[in-house]
Amino acid sequence: MIAKTPEPPYYAVVFTSVRTGADAAAYALAAARMVELAAAQPGFLCVEHAGEDEAITVSYWTDLAAIAAWKAQGEHLAAQTAGKDRWYAAFALRIARVEKAYGFTA
Amino acid sequence: MIAKTPEPPYYAVVFTSVRTGADAAAYALAAARMVELAAAQPGFLCVEHAGEDEAITVSYWTDLAAIAAWKAQGEHLAAQTAGKDRWYAAFALRIARVEKAYGFTA
Numbered sequence: 563m564i565a566k567t568p569e570p571p572y573y574a575v576v577f578t579s580v581r582t583g584a585d586a587a588a589y590a591l592a593a594a595r596m597v598e599l600a601a602a603q604p605g606f607l608c609v610e611h612a613g614e615d616e617a618i619t620v621s622y623w624t625d626l627a628a629i630a631a632w633k634a635q636g637e638h639l640a641a642q643t644a645g646k647d648r649w650y651a652a653f654a655l656r657i658a659r660v661e662k663a664y665g666f667t668a
Numbered sequence: 669m670i671a672k673t674p675e676p677p678y679y680a681v682v683f684t685s686v687r688t689g690a691d692a693a694a695y696a697l698a699a700a701r702m703v704e705l706a707a708a709q710p711g712f713l714c715v716e717h718a719g720e721d722e723a724i725t726v727s728y729w730t731d732l733a734a735i736a737a738w739k740a741q742g743e744h745l746a747a748q749t750a751g752k753d754r755w756y757a758a759f760a761l762r763i764a765r766v767e768k769a770y771g772f773t774a
Contacts, residue, residue, distance in 0.1 A: 563722045564684050564758050567760075573764075574762065578669065578671070578718070579670075582774065610684050612718045617718045618724040618726060620682055620724060646772055652772060653670070653771060653772050654772075655770055656680065656768070658679075658764035660764040661763055662762070663760065663761065665760040666759050666760075668756065
């Protein structure tokens with residue numbers, strides 16, 4: 563759940579989403595496939611996810627060029643279209659440069 | 669759920685957490701109180717949350733000084749101590765400068 567990331571700076575894509583609930587089986591398949599594809603992209607670091615119908619997914623990347631390449635990836639483009647057409651009632655996406663990070667383990 | 673934020677730049681605090689499950693009633697009270705207190709801090713913009721025992725909370729702030737002031741707030745310091753002592757098995761906190769943002773509503 564908690565991603566291991568390198569020392570900053572690196573980049574975070576914070577994707578906050580509200581699902582329509584439609585087409586749930588296809589959504590689940592596509593979501594798993596997108597994680598698999600993203601992880602194979604150059605510059606991918608890791609991903610964290612929480613929630614269900616209301617969810618936050620944060621993916622971490624080495625740089626902005628890696629994020630732009632992932633946004634333009636073919637199968638991902640098709641998923642983005644399906645997302646707007648069927649799966650998401652609303653979402654927000656924010657691209658942010660991580661400047662400081664720390665963690666805790668009990 | 670999806671926070672309204674101004675045009676970038678602004679700052680995000682991405683708090684990813686895994687709960688111990690201990691002391692759940694006190695945790696719920698403290699979590700609600702922290703949202704109330706944070707919202708009253710100078711420079712607070714808004715907050716998004718998803719998940720339960722594994723959760724991601726993203727709070728948005730105007731600048732780094734506002735984030736530092738919130739970290740040092742008295743009642744919040746006490747909650748941070750309780751969090752490490754009882755509530756969290758692990759967490760990661762990342763402070764990031766939002767450079768680009770967009771959204772979608774069906």
